[in-house]
Amino acid sequence: MNELFSELKQAIIDGDEDIVEELSQKVIDESINPVDAVQEGLIKGIEVVGELWKAGEVFLPDVMMSAEAMKVGLGLLEPEIAKLGMSEGESKGKIVLGTVEGDIHDIGKNITGAMFTAAGYKVFDIGTDIKAEDFVLKAQEVGADIIGASALLTTTMSAQKQIIDYLIEHNLKDQFKVFIGGGPTSQAYADEIGADGWAESADEAVALADRMLAK
């Protein structure tokens, strides 16, 4: 059984979602404890990737493929954990990520999602062209700590403010931290619209979340 977990861990490090899928299915088929598979296999693997990244030993595609593989494994094992009425254990935090309404650029958001995954966060990527209301609904549904909103165009930045306005309007502002990012955004803009966090790169966004949620 230990061997299966170390194989899972290695498959995450290798970013091989096919093998992760195969091994996760094996966990289910052989009625192995899915919580252990997540904790001892998937999470151990992504931790290694996160450390390698920090050390500058792996590149972005490595991290992103590991994060994808992680998603595949969790996609199979989480329903099983829920079915068995077990608890998955605590993640570092939950973040709902999306690109704002009117904007369809998603590379930056995807990189950020992968970095948060590699850092041990639970990421809910809700896609592009997302209305303020839908960010908030998803955040409420999953009990998110952070709402992360991306915008690449000067013409869609205002939609980041709409999320904050929506939260204020519905008395929800203190329930979530709102992070914004994207090419034309800045710390000054984040301050102006009342966002809790801004970062220029995915790495910095993770570091900021670490600091903010630790408080």
Place this chain on the structure above:
Amino acid sequence: MLPKYNVLTEEQVLIIHNESIKILEEIGMDFEYEPALKVFRDQGLKVEGNRVHFTREFIEGKVKLAPAEFTLHARNPEHNLVCGGENIIYMPGYGAPFIQLADGTRRKSTMQDYENIVKLAGASKNLHMTGGTVAEPQDIPDEIRHLKMIYSSIKNSDKCFMGSAEGRERAQDSIEMAALLFGGKDVIKEKPVLISLINSLTPLKFDERMLGALMAYAEAGQAVVVASLVMAGSTGPAALVGTLALQNAEVLAGIALAQSINPGTPVVYGSTSALSDMRTGSLSIGSPETALFISASAQIARFYGVPSRSGGGLNDSKIVDAQAGYESMMTLMAASVTGINFVLHTAGILQYFMAISYEKFMMDDEMAGMLLHYLKGFNFDEDGLAYDAIAKVGPGGHFLTQKHTRKNHKKEFRTPQLSDRAAFDAWSKEKLDTNQRAHKQWQEVLANYVPPALDENIDKKLLEFIAQRS
């Protein structure tokens, strides 16, 4: 004029062409705009949802309809530009949301910045047109930004400028304003005055905003640059040839759409393909790979017989430093010597398109001047051979007191505008580096610039139009 050099063999160009055709036939492209899909359906192409499957015959036939060169008309006919052939057109950077200041700080760009850069481009001897969205005026509401920008481009210079690509409606506003300036839509349909930047959404998509603008301009007979920015490694493969094939497929599809709407629409083959840095994922434009994409794009456009757009003073540096200089010279030179015709982003760009800097603008203007001089090549007439002067001086002696020298150096040598050639001691008095010299220079140029007068009647009509549309 120096001959343009090639980086691909004829066979390699054909391979890229065939790969692009295979992409367009077998994978197809998404067009998120019903009127564009209708055009393709009417042309007999297979359209499923937003996905259009092209055929070799269609693409090759349509691209043949695009003119090899065209004239872009300016308010002052002396500034009319021929786009295509051996010609090169330099202009400012496009679309940056920030201004990087000489002291190292960065702020949002404003309408005042837009106006200043139009004026600096208007005053430049090396920039042929004033470009478009030279700074994103973030202090102006989005809905009327395009109107203010077009007006500023018209009012502050009599060189050619660009129209808005922000959807059909704003393209139409641009066309209306150009028609007011040039005497009617019929006039400009015969003589294109606007050129606009239509970008694909890599990989293999065009969005509604860009398609709406493309269709409006094509219908009005105005020129469009159809450009693709593949970020190799993220929005495209981590392979140079594969990236070129992907870019080429997108640009060909856009050109084919323009030609289907209005055969003979002036188009420019555009490329800004570059890299995704594999550590940060960010766009990296000041790279040797970008220079290869630029060079190959010039050649691929020649293969199709259409003008090309690429290059510029591209760099990833944050400030006006050595990196900004050496990266920009590599990409601007690659564009210039391989035969790119329309060089958007020639001047001002820093931070992979995110910022414009006035100081960088002056530095790039100097580089543009250096390259224009370089491109002139050699003079082989009697003055160029200078045998008589050589004979007169003979062995020993010097040429400084020769009439030939006094006269000919003005033709053959270029005097720098910004570079410092003083001796060390003379330089040491003020110790100004390039950034500091450029900082002084742009303020002087701006203070001395007088915009060419605009006909009062036309001015009034333009202002009325803006008031009515605001």
